[in-house]
Amino acid sequence: MRNIRFLAFSLLLGASIVLGGQIACAGGSPPTEISWSVDLPANWLAPGVCAFPINVSVSGNAATIILPGNRSIITAPGQQAVVTNLADPSKSVQLNIPGTFHQTTKQNGDVVTVVTGRNLLGDPQAGFVLAIGTFSYIFDSSGNLIQPLTGKGKLNDVCAMIQ
Template structure:
């Protein structure tokens, strides 16, 4: 997973409702087979005065598909990301709630609090733990 670009913070956080989104056939890496996701719902980015970013996902769902077998699973993914950049340009993500996240060894539905970080080049600095806190569902196993 590459680190997202973070824009310069505006002087105030944007107001208004979240934006409706719909993405089809998003390829997720981490399983021994090809997995795609159809993601729908809403999203909103809020830039903090500190330069950090909050990304919300109200009413967001994902249908993930094992492209080899056609097996699917539906997940509610209404989590929130808190994104910060440190003085070394490492980008840290603190995910709260329900999120689908990838690691080098799989695709996981996380519920609770997890964190991970990337350096400025997009290389992983720290991966989130698959043993908690919170609950972790191995999406690759669900789709097997």
């Protein structure tokens, strides 16, 4: 169940960028404006991770660059997120998240994602975090998390910022 939650959140962020952003070839078009919001229940990621419901609202620019070799780069220049504690809406935080997702689909179907810069990520082990640095995670072809979030940099607990 945790793997599905992590996958759902990763896909939520990735899909919002892809659907809201413009798909381009290498050296492609400039990013386009996106905006979306979602309410998430308490403990949506894993028990004890954000033990209260939250709202995540994202706005800014996004683009997807399709590269040869089953690779893509998803950029988010100027992207911002506001995360609000729905149990106490006076507690919220605005985060600058202009990071980049580098995705590669391996021959066996594994999807390797490397994120760089500042990104809003969810992981059943790391929690709901603002990741600053270079981190990666891997899903197998069935959507199972086979490498949790790992890397170099700083992981900031977003839920702790708004509890």
